[in-house]
Amino acid sequence: MDNVLIKILKKPKLKDPILIEGLPGVGNVGKIAADYFLLKSGGIKFAEIYSKYLPPQVLINEDGTIYLVKNELYYVKRKNRRDLIILVGDYQGMSNEGQFEISYEILKFLKNFGVREIITLGGYGTGQMPEKPRVFGASTNDHFVNTFKEYGVLFGSGEPSNGIVGAAGLLIGLGMNFFEMNGICLMGETPGFYSDPKGALALLEILSKFLNEKIDTKDLEEKVKALNDITQKLSEKIEDKSKNEDLGYIG
Amino acid sequence: MDNVLIKILKKPKLKDPILIEGLPGVGNVGKIAADYFLLKSGGIKFAEIYSKYLPPQVLINEDGTIYLVKNELYYVKRKNRRDLIILVGDYQGMSNEGQFEISYEILKFLKNFGVREIITLGGYGTGQMPEKPRVFGASTNDHFVNTFKEYGVLFGSGEPSNGIVGAAGLLIGLGMNFFEMNGICLMGETPGFYSDPKGALALLEILSKFLNEKIDTKDLEEKVKALNDITQKLSEKIEDKSKNEDLGYIG
């Protein structure tokens, strides 16, 4: 069995496509952003990626049918602008070697479609719940650094201090070294201990500017609002409780 | 050394054979059902599967002879009905890669025998001891879902919620994607913390209907009865003890 099996569904002709990646990771920020963007942009699936480095597992749909865990590639054709390829999936590779193999084979495959630039989406876990999540960046070249600084992305503040682990880092790292691709990793600030739509929303704002693409973020904003409400109520409860406890001391 | 070594003992001509799999897993439900069905149907071994992804171990027979841990393929010829292939074994692959490699190579090998459909048998651990174990299903296609619903199999109730891990899932997941095979996984409800003939019996009842094959389940029923007796006695003891303790409080 090959390490990575790519099942090709279509062979679209794409116009200087940009790869956008969002797989599970810290706070699932990258995955939420990419899945949401895929939904709103009406991407068309053209390849499925299977690998022995993914969990040996099938997942079950509502109707009782199954699918093998996988990554997927979609394309989005755009008028008068560069086309897009979106990489999403159930899991990342489960070992060091697996992470490398899957990212490498995806890049090798996408080289055929003329991909020259990559935007990877991830989360940067701070353990804090930010009012307005910041977006941190790291890139293969100065040009991207300067461009995204203008969109408000933060660079080189020594964060994230231990680099970028997983597909979001490997795709741009392998891309720059072996596939003549440039890239940038955008990391939305997130507490990191739950799936976080807020960090994803921050990523989409940056993505929208760079792609010159209006993204309808209403549904995601509602999820953020719902999350905020829950957080609000929880913190009020905690406050109430501590007030009562204070009274207890007075009495 | 090849990752998977298949030792071919015979090359039977089979009539549109259905693969039935039961390897060690949750409550050993699948293994017990498949081993029992193999015994009663008088299957003939035609291949042994060895792999470096199985434990590096030989097992010892009663007479002091050994055998290397393996999986095995048997065939059953049936009159006026489709033939069967039964996959049983000592272990599953010991790593993610191993799970994938073994399932993939078995499917590749069985493609030569014309296998188009697969039934995998497994357990669904609930931590409860059900009066009458339910059988859950998950399939590669709607047709199987509908067929097995009529036999009483439950689908799409969101269970098992984290999908199917191991050979029972991979065989149908890889089969549908790379070998043009359809399949269904049947999961017998089981407490999950001991080898459970009761869940296996529930599987055999479904299997019997689908295969249009009377299975003599008497021996397995006796094992279930023996298990029930032990459970009964244990729970009476616990009840007695708690009664005495109650008296203690009165006195």
Added chain:
Amino acid sequence: MDNVLIKILKKPKLKDPILIEGLPGVGNVGKIAADYFLLKSGGIKFAEIYSKYLPPQVLINEDGTIYLVKNELYYVKRKNRRDLIILVGDYQGMSNEGQFEISYEILKFLKNFGVREIITLGGYGTGQMPEKPRVFGASTNDHFVNTFKEYGVLFGSGEPSNGIVGAAGLLIGLGMNFFEMNGICLMGETPGFYSDPKGALALLEILSKFLNEKIDTKDLEEKVKALNDITQKLSEKIEDKSKNEDLGYIG
């Protein structure tokens, strides 16, 4: 880098050679026996086995020179009897795959020298300190079982109940299935928590009978005696101490 690298030092012509293996394992019983037998029989090294599945480590000699951890093959030419090949080494493979790869490649290499029969040496850990260690056996065929029963080896008593793990099992298991070799594993009873010359001595007694080869076991017997003395003193000390404690209670 190949998974297993065999460095050939000589290409001896051997007369129907028997392979004798003793690598580190339970109580190091097999290793001690094989190393000792090699020393006394004056074997000549003809191959070194290196592998990425052994620890990534060099060991240091007394004089400050190093050697990479390895397994080694020696041959012993015998008059009017079959020649011998002895397999010893610093470590076994560190993973399931590594165990398989190393054993498989050694067998493949030794097939060229006409090896048809294998004796592997190991320990059977009981947690007890036996007066006279028993030797348990498990074999690929009835013939060996019967032969070694006559030498006092115990078979099929359901021990060891979980089979034989590692090279001692794999060499005979892979040998019987893929290299037309027969074999037997001899396991000396041992406490299992220290390197045990006593179990090794028991193995050599059996080996001596089968090979029709007088083995000078004096040096090993002295080690056993030294070990017995230590054990004796320790148990006397414990006895004394408990006597004093008894007196303490009287006073």
Added chain:
Amino acid sequence: MDNVLIKILKKPKLKDPILIEGLPGVGNVGKIAADYFLLKSGGIKFAEIYSKYLPPQVLINEDGTIYLVKNELYYVKRKNRRDLIILVGDYQGMSNEGQFEISYEILKFLKNFGVREIITLGGYGTGQMPEKPRVFGASTNDHFVNTFKEYGVLFGSGEPSNGIVGAAGLLIGLGMNFFEMNGICLMGETPGFYSDPKGALALLEILSKFLNEKIDTKDLEEKVKALNDITQKLSEKIEDKSKNEDLGYIG
């Protein structure tokens, strides 16, 4: 994807070059020494080594640009003396197999440049803070042992007792067995629980003698001095505190 990817930047002609290696390890002694020596000798990078056995990670520079974790090869041309190759890097291989693969492929690559001799630099962790760190050695041949003894390196004192683990051992172990290279591992004594410039300095003193190369160690000596000052203050504080506590008992 190949296990190890070597990206060649230049193909220098080198005069009988000696390989000097220093990668992360015990107390980072080898890494600090090699990085420092590289800096002072003005080495020129000629190859980058990437591998799926390194962590799947990119690191971030001050300016927001990234690089994939790697090992690197530099060369130093010297007048009237043998040239040098210096191997440094972010990480060692993350598994046994990875350690072997990376060292083996580097040696295979460097064979083309005529490397015959290797000096690997490492730390020997004693848990103690030595006044003047000793340097221990282990070599592939007597000649190196004798040469470095004269420089004050300690050999064969039974230390390090469990050999040398990782690249520092593998490069000379694989080199001697498969690439006709000789080598020596120099290990600077170090506490082992922090990055230790003192042990590195001790290594550089030996290296300087062997290479007949004056190394400007001023910057490293200042780091050692700074570390000594911290240690001094810490131990004074501890002393003061224990004095006060003594007074406490008197009062």
